[in-house]
Each structure stands twice: as C-alpha cells, then as structure tokens.
Amino acid sequence: MASRIEILNDGGYRSDGRRQYELRDITIDLSQQGQADGSAIITHGLTQVLVSVFGPREAKQRRETIHDRANINVEVAVAAFSTGERRKRSRGDKRILEIAAIIKSTFEPVIQTSIYPRSQIDIFVQVLQQDGGLLQACINGTTLALANAGIPLLDFVCAVTGGVHSTSPMLDLTTLEENDIPHATVAMMPRTGKVTLVTMETRLHVDRFEEIFRLAIDAGKVIHREMKIAVKGRTEALVTAMGSASKVASGGDNDELMQDY
Amino acid sequence: MRPPSPSLPEREFLLQALHQSLRLDGRAMLEARTPTLTFGPEMGWVDCQMGKTRVLAHTTATMVKPQPERPLEGTITIHSEISPMASSAGEYDSGRPSDEEITITRMLDKVVRRSDAVDKESLCILAGERVWALRLTIHCLADSGNLLDCACLAAIVSLRHFRRPDVEVIGSDVTVHAPTERAPVPLSIHHTPFCNTFAFFPPSPSSIAAQDSQDPLSSPLQIPILDPSHLEQRLCTGTLSIALNAQREICVLQKLGGVPLGAEEVLLAVEVAVRRAKEMNEWVDGRLREDWEGRKGSVEVR
C-alpha cells in the first residue's frame, strides 16, 4: 500500500525518528489512584492507559460467582478525547468489548484465581491517549495494576506489537504505522518465554509472520525489565516509607531469577 | 442461568482418551470434520454444516451511492446473528452478547472485510455515483462445537458463490441486465481465507513428570486438536484460530489468552493450518464448479 509518509527511510529511520527495533519511551506510574486496590498508568510513547484493580471482593451479582475460583470482570472505556478526532465510543462497541474479552482470557490463567473462590476481581481500563499499540498498553498496564494490588500472579504478562514494512520487521508501532503495515500483538510470559496471546488482523505471509513473532517475544523481555524496575522501585519506596529500608536493599539483590534479564 | 458445566467423569474421560490420542467421535487429533455445503436456489445462499454445527449465509447486492470519502469503492456489511436456538444450554441469550459471540462477529469482520478478500474497487459502477453494496447475512443455527470455523467457511463460500447482475455503463447511463438477459457475473475475489481453530489440552501427568527431571524451567507441550467438538471446546484450556489462504498468507491469527504456548507450538499449528487451507481451497473450488455446472441450463442464456 502506498502512503504519503515514508514508514522507513533509506537511512533506516522511522517517521518518528526511531530505529526499526527501537521501542518508544515507557513511563510507569504506580502511585495510588483514588479508591482502587491497585492501579497503574503506563505510557508507551503517546499511548497512555490507566488501569485500576479492585478486589478480590464479593461479586455484585451473586449469579456471577464461580464456586471454585474468582471471577474476573474487565471493563474497558475509551476516552472521547483519546484520538486525534474527538469521537465518543459507546460501551457496546464490539471493538472495545473484544479488548475486554481478550484481557479477561489473557489473565485468567495467570492470576491464581483458585485461592479466592466465590469472589470477583474487577479490572477497569481507561484509555487516555491512543497512538498505536492499544492492546499492548492495556495488557502491560493490567499486569502492573494487578501486581500493585498484591494479587498473586504466576508471572508477568508483557505485550509488544510488531509489524513488517515490506521485508523489514519493526517493533512498537504508532497509529500511523499500524494503518499502513501488517502487524501483530504478542503477549509473552518472561519466565517460560511462552506466549499467552497472539493476534494478527492483517494479511501477511507465513514466513514473515514467524520473523516478527519471534522478534516480539524477545522484545517482551525488554518490556519486562522496565516493568520489573518500576514494581521494585514502588515496593522499595513503600518499604522506605514504613522505615525498614535496609532490609529490602539486601533482600532485593538476592533475587537471582529476577535479575536474569 | 449459567449453562451447566460438563461433569467430572466427562472431563476425566475426555482427557484420558486424548492422552491415548483418541477422540470421542473417532477422529484423529488433527483431523477436522468434513463440511457439507448445500447451495440454495439463489446465488449466494449457502448452508454449511460441520457435524451438527450449522450456519446459513446469504449474500445480496444493492446499488447505492458510495461514501463520499471513498467514491471508487463498494461496501460490504456483515450481519451476523447467533440465534438463541443454536444451543440448548442457553449460551446465546438475545440480550447482552457473550464473549464468544463477540469473538465470532469480530473474526468474521476480520476474515472477510479486513483481509480484503473481496475487491472493493471492482464493485464500483460509476465513480462517485453508483456502487454495489454487498450485504452478507449469517445465521448460526446450531452450535455443536467450532461455530467460528463453520461461520467463516459459510461466509466466504457465500461470497464466492454469489453472482451480481451484469451492468452496462454508457456515458452516465447505467443499465442493469436481468439474469435472463445476460449471465450474472461473479464477484472479483482476491483470495479465499479459511479459518482453522485448534483447542489445547494439558499433557498427561506421566509426560509432565518425565519432562520435569530434564529441565525444570520448560513445561511439556500442550496437546493440540483441530476442529474441537462442543464438549472439547468447553473443556479445553485455550484455543488458537488461524485464518489463511492457499497462498500461505495468514489473514487472521488469534490466540486470545488461555494456556500459554511456546513459540514452536504456535508455529506447528500454523504449519497444519497451511496444509489444511490448501486442501480446503481445492475442495471448495470443486464444489462451486460442480454447483455451477448443474445450474448452467437454468441461469445462463448466452
């Protein structure tokens, strides 16, 4: 597909000045937000998502309880001002419901739901700004908010978007790039390197897919490092506030498995 | 009321059988049910059955004014409906759509529309004035597992089967020829994507034990099966749907959560789906040709 803006110029730079495999800036804010039990604001370049987690708590509707595990309820809302063109999306929009369904099924096997039978964990995702990689930001934000809320997770879930411009793969696409080139979102678990989520919606040859698929799995580990630093930083700040900083400083370094990446 | 979940003996037996590479309906692990396609008297009317799963698809075309921002393109709209009668357990209520309904609607949209299966520019009659608007209606009549693949197959075959009336443009005059006058023309289709769904089941405890002793970090491979039945779909730990065409191009690949898989497992499933898409493409071509031969006497005049 021809486009007015060059996706990748001869010098190997993308429209926003990044290299092929370069990720956008990630900022993570894990401070307390309102009444939530855990929350996170994650920013990938110009995409920003706020995730609040409530629970485990009693389900609002009794029929939603499951006798042997916790029910996960995900609601996604997209702010009308999040895109360049102001646009109000209704709650019944199929695309938004799909994102909510994806988040729910991605985190169901990761959260240890079986230790909270007959309860509910609510995950509210508010999209503040959109510039590509929406699903990736939602998933990363949910991981952080769950970790912040102290809900037991088997592993982090780290998501990255990858695309191919003719034959050159690239990572972490902006809206501009997403509209023009085939792309896939991959969510992986850093401990085992396995993927919990893969979605691709645009036509792409099988061999090309394999290339970006493997690349995105590697990039997930980089995201994991960023997320880990943020969670550790937040925990240390909390512990310092409680006045026992010395204990954690020594304890944190012994964490061999976490230091691998 | 939540649909009753399968009983413990059913779950245990299904797993036990799968660990011996046996499926309840006698299929092999990576064997799909053979679909049955029935064409209606109208072009574009297709009844697709896979086992007891049944989907009806119907394509119609009307002439409309194009959207101002795309004056050279026709439009395709997909209306899909999962009737509450599709399942006896009340899984598809007429009220709020269930997660599965959302997945099917979105998947149809991606497979048929976003993959550019139909050449939209060929639907243009007179630039900025007249284009064809295709309307694809999908009715899911019965769900006995893998409704998604069945719906996708019905949708794409319906588009391939459909023929629109021939039109003639002289200056700015548009003449539509009745099918008795001139043979209707098929849509120009770029490629035919086929959807394949895999369901995954946990490996047997003995293989977990064997794997653990070798490498504590790697967990053993999940057991994949193709085209899950209703019970298999209810009990599996995750599914993976791949839509691709005979040219080895993936149109949609989605694994929405569920059990984590290794990269090799995903790529293995892609490999299987590639082979199957090739087979399906030939089979569908054959069925369409057969049907068209049978109609020659009644439709074509010259």
Place this chain on the structure above:
Amino acid sequence: MSSSSSYIVLPGETVPAQHVNLKLGPGLLQVISEISESSIISTRAGTVNHSANKSKWWVESNSKRYIPAAQESVVGIVAGKSGLDGWRVDIGSAHFAILDGLAFEGASKRNKANLKVNSLVYARVSLAHKDMEPELECFDAQTRKSAGFGELKGGFLVRCSLQMCRQLLDPKHFLLPFLGSRFPLEVAVGTNGRVWISSKEVKQTIAMTRCIEAADPAGGAMDERALKSFFNTLDL
C-alpha cells in the same frame, strides 16, 4: 408394557380409549364437552399404545426435554449445595432437583454422603409435582439400601434422546446385550436422556458412546443389522 396395536396420532385427534377403570398416560387428555359426554384426545404427536386389557393408554413420542415423573431413575449432575446438607442437581428438567444429604444408604446426621460439584449421581425421583422442585433419593424407599443408586465414578456420560433411554431400559432391545457380548461393561440408564457408561478400555467406552448415538432415533437411527456392521468398522 405390552401393546397390542399402535398407530400414529397428531395433537387434537380423538383416541378411542374406553374402559371402566381408564388410566391415561402422557400425551392424552380427557375433554368434557356438553354435546358428547367425554372424549379422549391426544396432545402430542406419536404412537398410541395401550395395555393388554385396554385400561392404560399412553402416547409414545420422542423428545429431548425431560419432565420429571416420580419413581423414574435419572442421571444428574451436581450443580451446587442447597441448604445445609443438600445438593442441587441438574437432571435436564426445567428446574434443578433437590437431593437431600441424608437420602443415601447408611447416611446419618453424623455420616453424610460427600459429593463434589460437577460429579454424577444416579438417583430416583421421589417427588415430582408441578408446583415444587423435584426431589431425588439415592436409595430404595422400603429397604433403604442403595439398590444401585449413588455417585457414579469414572466412566463417561452420553446424552441421547428420551426415547433412546426408554429403549435401552427395555430388556428386549438389542443394543446393550449386543455390546455386553463383546466386552464387559457397566451402564446406568437414566430416563432423562442421559446414560452413564463405563468399561475397562477407553476405546470400548468410545465405541459404546458412538453406538448409542448411532442407534438413537433422533440421531443415526440405525437398526440392529446396520449397527452391527457399524460396530465392526470401529477400531477396537
């Protein structure tokens, strides 16, 4: 259940049922009008059957929805707890049935049966009233012995039409004796369209499942001969 003659009726047809001590079964209704004294009409499509002395009449038809009737054996799935020591059991009817925790052989206040959610039970309907939830029991009412009822462990559950279940309960039906002659098996037939089966080998259980589905009048509707040749094609 002997029937001397049977023919097909549609809903609303008059049935020539007359007897001093007439008993009407499912699918028949007595209508009293002012012109004629009273007549019996059918309310279901099916075949009319009557007992040898023409005192009991009923319509035999096929359906999939189970309507509980007292004293029938059913296979149920435990759906959850009900009250302190009872369970709600899904028997495929419009409502959950109640199974009391003390309705088992040898159960007492101290020693109650322990069932898990989603396990299978073979039970007898002890109460079926249109205004109340059906109730189940897992013992014989007189002897208080289990008499074959109780939790079903292992095996597999086949879902079939109600007519198939009734046929399987008929000792003269070919299917179960035929399968039994090929390999040892255990079966619990519920009248609610559920059959629990069990055998030593997984393959044999699968073969039984497929045979029951093939012989089901609502499915393959195979007769004895077709079924035997179908059985031989199965890999055992």
